[in-house]
Amino acid sequence: MNEDKLIELVKQVVSEMTSTQKSDNPVMLEAVPSDSEEYVPDLSQVDFRKVLDIPHPANREEYLRVKAKTEARLGVWRTGPRYRTNTLLRFLSDHAAAMDAVFSDVSEEMLEEMGLFSVSSRCSSKDEHLTRPDLGRQFSEETIARFKAKLKPKAKVQIMVGDGLSSAAIEANLRDIIPAISQGLKMYGLEVGNIPFVKNCRVPAMDVIGDELEPEVVCMLIGERPGLVTAESMSAYIAYKPTVGMPEARRIVISNIHDGGTPAVEAGAHIAELIKTMLEKKTSGIVMGD
Amino acid sequence: MSMRLKTTLNGKTFQFRDIKDVLAKANEPKSGDRFQGIAAESVTERVAAKIVLSELTVGDLTENPIIPYELDEVTRVNIDGLNRHQYEAKKNMTIGQLREWILSHKTTQEDLIRSSRAFTGEVAAAVAKIMSAMDLVYGARKINVVTRCNTAIGQRGTLSFRCQTNSTTDDPETIVMGLMEGVSYGSGDACLGINPVEDNVESTRRIADGVYNFMSKNEIPTQVVVLSHMTTQMKAMEQGAPLSMIFQSIAGTQAANDNFGVNRKLVEEAYILAKQRGTSVGPNLLYFETGQGSEVSIGADLGVDEMTLEARTYGFGRYFNPFMVNNVSGFIGPETLYDGKEMIRANLEDHFMGKLMGLPMGMAPCFTNHTSITQDDQEMATMLLNTAGANFYMGVPVGDDVMLAYQDTSFHNDAALRELSRRKPAPEFHKWMMKRGLMDENGVLTELAGDGSIFLK
Structure with a gap:
């Protein structure tokens, strides 16, 4: 089966599965109908790539044509040398989304719904998570015992999820990406066992799983550091027989998984294919054709 | 006399292990030092370290570099870059006396510029560690460093900017549209400088060609x-890319520079190449970027505090007479500078240490989104550094760099900073702006400014 066909098939299966599953997202409130007169319009919904605030531009058409190709905040105009009010408030809105993505937790409801079991790195708080990257890749002995009780040793594939630097990325993508990966792997005859969720997690935490349970391939789904354009971007780090202290080059990463980048369903199918190839070649040092 | 590394203070005795330990513990709070486990454990211990440091001499800190001369190229370049006459004149001063000498009314800008090659990074860091925020601003304000590449920047009464309009796809069209808007705000007299997504010759050339064509077509002096x-x-x-100068990130240990893929020999070769093939007359043909915490973030700190390593970085950069040094303390994240207060302090320190060592310091107080630092912190740092006399800042559309995913100074900030300090663009660029009708003679924007499409007519 070629990759395009597989992606199509997975998309279809997953959309059938998830259409009945969506529930309210507890971290971010659902957008309210902005056409209602009771509401001040939702500033975060304005597509500023299509807006030119310069009162008398020398060349409006060309400005807008180029602006449409970039998220850069161009053509915003000014009052004196300062921002217009809408420019300032939009910047603050996007920064708020980014900060809230970092400083909030993934909801228990979501983890339960997805059937994940929850553990934590050695970091005891968000603050420690952000200032001690070394602890975010380590586990206590009790946590390791928990992994050993819950996870199958020497599995072909071990999927794991970490909040990383964006809980919002997990909230936004997990419902789509887990079924997509599972379906994809199933088509290759591969089984996905229990999936742990690691709170206050850094990428190399996956290497500990490699050492303790010796799966062949580990795939870590983790929230990326948010930018102002999106706070919902997730990455997948995949490695063949990862081990603590290995060179970073042994990890393959698929980044930019979000609605405006690679959608989660499509990324999931791609990840399943990568895992299969990795198992065949018995190395993660493969150059994957895109 | 051997160095005294012991004192009593507030009823306690403090014995410091060596100069490295004193320098680390004398540092104002930084999360990078806490991460390394080298920070002072109490406020009194921090002050005790400052007191011990104030009694060490310039000679002590120069003759006992924190990483030995034989083992580290950054140490060697710091020491080889000294002017022995100037060093001899200062070496018996204590760090406490040096602080007073810098701040004294009797010490002129001339004196400070002439002594800039008397100090290694360790000395510059030591004196900055016993200076308060206003000391750092006042001391730096006395020192003007002028450099020339294609045009000259850094003259008293001027304030310059790098226009930084990066693209997530290295698309010259959106990059140049951004530049058009940026220069209309007066941003871009330090340079038009783009970070490519793809680090290869093809992308570098394509972007350089696009930017150069815009610059030469409109005769912009930058x-x-x-x-x-x-x-x-x-x-x-x-291969003929029309670059005015050559950029590189540098750091304060040889191990970190190895990680960045840079060393003295390479920089010397780059300088010679820029002289032969670059589009500028010079003599300053290099652009360096630095920032507290880069060494610890890649595990190449050797147990030295991030502020001292930053000053050693300046001692490395100084050797090559750069056109501009841009400091990006705040870019890495809360594991190196925890909050707004730490970021602001680090920026004031870096600007002062760089100027003391004779560097054309520009500043990019900035923040990522995984820290508590906000736009307000960043703007406060920027205004303080403006009072301190920073040579230049960045100019990013609304401060949001869509490619590097962090926030920096904006076109609007650039224009406001000039008004606030009554400073003007670099002279040639200012003339050009007046000719295009974008700015008046006092450096204030006209009604045309802000519309990039005037260059599309």
Whole structure:
């Protein structure tokens, strides 16, 4: 089966599965109908790539044509040398989304719904998570015992999820990406066992799983550091027989998984294919054709 | 007399292990030092370290570099870059006396510029560690460093900017649209400088060509730079890319520079190449970027505090007479500078240490989104550094760099900073802006400014 066909098939299966599953997202409130007169319009919904605030531009058409190709905040105009009010408030809105993505937790409801079991790195708080990257890749002995009780040793594939630097990325993508990966792997005859969720997690935490349970391939789904354009971007780090202290080059990463980048369903199918190839070649040092 | 590393204070005795320990513990709070486990454990211990440090001499800190001369190229370049006459004149001063000498009314800008090659990074860091925020601003304000590449920047009464309009796809069209808007706000007299996504010769050339064409078509007196790796720019320049100067990130240990893929020999080769193939007369043909915490973030700190390593970085950069040094303390994240207070303090320190060592310091107080630092913190740092006399800042559309995913100074900030300090663009660029009707003679924007499409007519 070629990759395009597989992606199509997975998309279809997953959309059938998830259409009945969506529930309210507890971290971010659902957008309210902005056409209602009771509401001040939702500033975060304005597509500023299509807006030119310069009162008398020398060349409006060309400005807008180029602006449409970039998220850069161009053509915003000014009052004196300062921002217009809408420019300032939009910047603050996007920064708020980014900060809230970092400083909030993934909801228990979501983890339960997805059937994940929850553990934590050695970091005891968000603050420690952000200032001690070394602890975010380590586990206590009790946590390791928990992994050993819950996870199958020497599995072909071990999927794991970490909040990383964006809980919002997990909230936004997990419902789509887990079924997509599972379906994809199933088509290759591969089984996905229990999936742990690691709170206050850094990428190399996956290497500990490699050492303790010796799966062949580990795939870590983790929230990326948010930018102002999106706070919902997730990455997948995949490695063949990862081990603590290995060179970073042994990890393959698929980044930019979000609605405006690679959608989660499509990324999931791609990840399943990568895992299969990795198992065949018995190395993660493969150059994957895109 | 041997060095005294012991004192009593507030009823307690403090014995410091060596100069490295004193320097680390004398540092104002930084999360990078806490992460390394080298920070003072109490406020009194911090002050005790400052007191011990104030009694060490310039000679003590120069003759006992925190990483030995034989083991580390950054140490060697710091020491080889000294002017022995100037060093001899200062070496018996204690760090406490040095602080007073810098701040004294009797010490002129001339005196400070002449002594800039008397100090290694360790000395500059030591004196900055016993200075308060206003000391750092006042001391730096006395020192003006002028450099020339294609045009000259840093003259008293001027304030310059790098226009930084990066693209997530290295698309010259959106990059140049951003530049059009940026220069209309007066941003871009330090340079038009773009970070490519793809670090290769092709992207570097494509961006350089696009930016250079815009610059020359509109006769803008400034410089073009593309911030790929030094070796990539060199290859691009050999193939004819129209670059005005060559950029590189540098750090304060040889181990960190190895990680960045840079060393003294390479920088010397880059300088010679820029002289032969670059589009500028010089004599300043290099652009360095630095920032507290880069060494610890890659595990190449050797147990030295991030502020001292930053000053050693300046001692490395100084050797090559750069056109501009841009400090990006705040870029890495809360594991190196925890909050707004730490970021602001680090920026004031870096600007002062760089100026003391004779560098054309520009500042990029900035923040990522995984820290508590906000736009307000960043603007406060920027205004303080403006009072301190920073040579230049960045100019990013609304401060949001869509490619590097962090926030920096904006076109609007650039224009407001000039008004606030009554400073003007670099003279040639100012004349050009007046000719295009974008700015008046006092450096204030006209009604035309802000519309990039005037260059599309």
